[in-house]
Amino acid sequence: MANESNNFQELISHCKEYGYIFQSSELYDGLSAVYDYGQLGAQLKKNLRDAWWKSMTQLHDNIVGIDAAIFMHPTVWKASGHVDNFSDPMIDNKDSNKRYRVDHLIEAYAETLDETKGKAILAEMDRLLAADDLSGLKQLIEQHQIKCAISKTCNWTDVRQFNLMFSTQIGSVAEEADTIYLRPETAQGIFVNFLNVQKTGRMKIPFGIAQTGKAFRNEIVARQFIFRMREFEQMEMQFFVRPGTQMEWYNYWKETRKKWHESIGIPAEKLRFHNHIKLAHYADAALDIEFEFPFGWKELEGIHSRTDFDLTQHATYSKKKIQYFDNDLNEEGKAYGNYTPFVVETSVGLDRLFLTVMSLAYAEEKWTKEDGTEDSRVVLRIPTALAPTKLAILPLLKKDGLPEIARELLDECKPHFHCFYEEKDAIGKRYRRMDAIGTPFCVTIDHQTKEDQTVTIRYRDSMLQERMPMSKVKDMILEKIDT
RNA sequence: GCGGAAGUAGCUCAUUUGGUAGAGCGAUAGCCUUCCAAGCUAUAGGUGGCCGGUUCGAGCCCGGUCUUCCGCUCCA
Secondary structure, X not given: OHHHHHHHHHHHHHHHHOXXXXXXXXXXXXXXXXXXXOHHHHHHHHHHHHHHHHHHHHOOOXXXXXXXXXXXXXXXXXXXXXXXXXXXXXXXXXXXXXXXXXXXHHHHHHHOOOHHHHHHHHHHHHHHHHOOOHHHHHHHHHHOOOOOOOOOOOOEOOOEEEEOOOEEEEOOOXXXXXXXXXXXXXXXXXXXXXXXXXXXXXXXXXXXXXXXXXXXXXXXXXXXXXXXXXXXXXXXXXXXXXXXXXXXXXXXXXXXXXXXXXXXXXXXXXXXXXXXXXXXOOOOEEEEEEEEEOXXXXXXXXXXXXXXXXXXXXXXXXXXXXXXXXXXXXXXXXEEEEEOOEEEEEEEEHHHHHHHHHHHHEEEEEEEOOOOOEEEEEEEOOOOOOOOOOEEEEEOOOOOOHHXXXXXXXXXXXXXXXXXXXXXXXXXXXXXXXXHHOOOEEEEEOHHHHHHOEEEEEEOXXXXXXXXXXXXXXXXXXXXXXX
């Protein structure tokens, strides 16, 4: 375990050293739990996003993609339950270090009292909560000597308000401005556009709406590199189904999504399902697809059966009808008619997927060369289809016309995939640099190229090399990317 | 948030009663090189995370703060 932690440390260092991930605002000592993607990280992230987008929208003819705004009407978050469930006064017991939601703590205490006294204290709590009187809540707890269940002491911190949604103002005059939130999940942008997409796209149930984009959560503790960040990117698909069929689709997407992760190169044994026992307020079934990260099994993607909770809530709050008329015939030969669709959600963290790919790819290798000396390298075995740079073009020498030939190959290939050109330093050094950033193919141009138009291609994973006609390089790589 | 550890050049580190910072690798420019990093020359990079205190003098001692990692906690 200690060893694995060390590897994780090295992966983090490697990400920074080779331009994959930088800490946000590092120049100013950084901003906690916020990260920037560098020149290679941005490309890898885009490749992952593109792969997901293609698998969802292009390969499913009943799924379409949208791109909703990050800002949404404040009532959206009341309807979704985020305003109520995402901002709670909390209190910590200093002896047990256990944190409680203040209302849960007081309610539990009230239950131990007789009815009159219990109601009185709950009424007082409600009054204080409504008034946002945090110090009053603490007084109430101390006054009644409410104790921590673990430490049995009354040694409490101050009551603090934890709001997991970031807020800001819309409108340029601060006093008149409305508070709006940065979305804590992308899903609501899909729900509020359900009718727009269904009608304009003439979508028939079952169908899905996919979206990628940033979401924001003011996490109390956000750690483990890019695993839990305050600003992160989700790739979500909400699948709308006929009520009663949700478990069938839940199981379908559970399997489909796990297979997709395997298809991009994640070994099956590194993935597992984890069923939720305690369900969120909106769900009737939920599970995580977990990946074995260097720091343990953790959620990579969530599959949730969200029932009709969200659409019903938005119908209530907006006072608009959000229903679907289903012309398909049921067993009795009648149309299913009007109903509020049920929703099965697949939601994967793009940053977590990025970390998954990087942690699988990172390897430190040592071997003994033919002459008996030790050699080593650090290599990112990123699957070819995902690698930020596909091909490095390396003239063996920077003279004798070799760079000119190399440039010809570069010009031929660069419209099709990302290439890197380098003529400095010994060839072995250049190979090592390409290994470190995960470039799957290197091509060198030497004097023989001038005679027979062949080049040496060197493979990242095997370190083997072979000669091939320069004219076939582009198509060979295109073929490898496609598979 | 609590507890622990850490922060010196891009990276890895050194500077051992406090006396105004060095090395290797890397980078850049050039030379040399016909296939797996470490041949030669030159150059550039640090207000020692930041702020303050003690001191004649602080990278080193003290306080605060920021950031990161680990363990708890949290993660609808």
